[in-house]
Amino acid sequence: MGGVSLLVLACVFVAQTLAQSKPHIVFLLLDDLGYNDVGWHNHFNDVLTPALDSLARNGTILEHFYTxxxxxxxxxxxxxxxxxxxxxMQHATIANSSPWGLPLNETLLSDKLKSLGYATAIVGKWHLGFFKEEYLPLKRGFDQQVGYYGGNENYFFHHAPFDAVKVGLDWHRNETEEGVVENDVGVYSAFLYSKGAVDVIMNHDANRGPLFLYVPFQAVHSPLNDVPPSYCMNPVQFVTNSSRRLNAAHLWCADDVVRNITKALEAKGMLDDTVIVFQSDNGAEHFYSGGGGNYGSNYPLRGIKRQMFEGGVRVASFIFGGKNFRKIIPAGEIRGGLFHVTDWLPTLVTLAGGDPQKGSLPLDGLNQLPFLSENKTVRTEIFHNYDPELMGSNIPTQAAVRVGDWKLIQFYNKTLMLFNVIDDQTESVDLAAKMPDKVKELNATMQKYISEAVPINNKPADLHQTPKIWKPWH
Structure with a gap:
């Protein structure tokens, strides 16, 4: 009898281990969030992110995370x-009326996780092209979709601009507009995200396999329209700058969505087997003291969204592991090593038991599990970007590369600046003139990447009428 009991226990252990081998994955992507605009970085005590702070403290904070x-x-x-x-895809963004998108020969993270048995859902902003149906999320690895296809829109009425005056509705459920006007128009987007994400979690069938839930928020992208009145009360009402206060209110509401997602995972009995990733897509659009943009703050970093100074590309990020994944993703850690947004695909696919390179074009991302679990150095170099076309006079940086502690920036006038971003994270001391050999070394690396760049995909608008609803037109 004892031998049988031991055998049963062993079988149960193996079954539990297999069940836990593929975590649920929830990916939270904030939009234009400032480096300073999370509780664990905030210097001005003027933002409220308790749900994110709790996950960050109980996960691993990535202090040198780049987008x-x-x-x-x-x-x-x-x-x-x-x-x-x-x-x-290196230049600017996709206008709603422009006929291009992420090339179809690319295998996406959603495709890979779906092939590994994951149920997949996107709740939020897509912004990778929708001029043809094959570019839509449900054709690119997602089983469910709620949200909008374009880049920016009204937070309540979900209208996206066509030109200076005309607008079209951009809000969809599983790539249809059924019930949108009746049920969603006039409802603040974060509330719709919360309901959509919670519904995905609570309706998830464990027999269907693990869940990949991608939640790319609208907050805190400009224009910052009105926010529900309750989120302009304590504790953000003391923020004296009215635009900054609006930013903080939108962020507080987004944080509530994170709280609701976490509570749903717990209620469903999924949290212990869930990995939650958080990051912004780039730095804030404008400094706290500036006039315009989304009034985010990248303090103490130099630069803003669209620039390759640290404030444009270094963002707040963490990864949280539920109790059954704490050995891989420890709690209460702050990691200072390099981590790039491209690293999530190989890291998460490996965590899910897959081969990241299988079916993909050559990857630039690296599997960061040894870094997360044991603080082993995985990445020593980042190529920030090369943008061949100037977007505006306040966007002077054309290319940049980071190697170790050193960062080289190339401007559109071909001037080069060199910084030690560990000793000088504010990038205030240009060492290019004093260290020509280091400039030459990093420039060789940067020019190699630039020589490998393919032409940009950007296309001019070819939709010349006001759409009532934004959807594929080719």
Missing amino acids: QPICTPTRAALMTGRYPIRNG
Whole structure:
């Protein structure tokens, strides 16, 4: 009898181990969030992110986490594990009326996880192209979809601009508009995200396999329209700058969505087997003291969204592991090593038991599990981007590379600046003139990447009428 009991226990242990071998994955992507605009970084005591703070404290905070300097390129890098220079996604963003998107020969993170048995859902912003049906989320590895296809829109009425005056509705459920006007128009987007994400979790069938839930928020992208009145009360009402207060209110509401997602995972009995990833897509659009943008703060970093200074590309990020994944993703750790947005695909696919490179074009991302679990150095170099076309006078940085502690920036006038971003995270001391050999060394690396860049995909608008609803038109 004892032998049989031991055998039964062993079988139960093996079954539990197998059940726990593939975590549920929840990926939270904030939009234009400032480096300073989370509780664990905030210097001004003017933001409220208790749910994110709790997950960060009980997970591993990534202090040198890097993205692309603007939205669409970051989302392309996240989904492909490849630098945007590889697939023409390196310049600016996709306008709603422009006929291009993330190339169809790319295998996305959602595709890979789905092939590993995951149920997949996106609740939020897509912004990787929708001019043809094959570019939509349900054709690119997602089983469920709630949210909008384009880059920005009204938080309540979900209208996205066509030109200076005309707008079209951009809000969809499983790529249809059924019930949207009746049920969603006039409802603040974060409330719709919360309901959509919680519904996905609570309706998840464990027999269907693990869950991959991707939640790319609208907050805190400009224009910062009104926010529900209750979120302008304590504790953000004391923020004296009215625009900064609006930013904090939108962020507080987004944090509530995170709280609701976490509570749903716990109620469903999934939290112990869940890995939660958090990051912003790039730095804030404008400094706290500035006039315009989304009034985010990248303090103490130099630069803003669209720039390759630290404030544009270094963002707040963490990864949280439920109790059954604490050995791989420890709690209460702060890691200072390099981590790039392209690293999520190989890291998460490996965590899910897959081969990251299988079915993909050559990856730039690296599997960071040894770094997360044992603090082993995995990445020593990051190519930030190369953008061949100037977007505006306040976007002077054209290319940048980081190797170890050193960062080299190339401007559109071909000037080079060199910084030690460990000793000088504010990038205030240009060492290029004093260290020509280091400039030459990093420049050789940077120019190699630039020489590998493919032409940009960006296309001019070819939709010349006001759409009532934004959806594929080719």
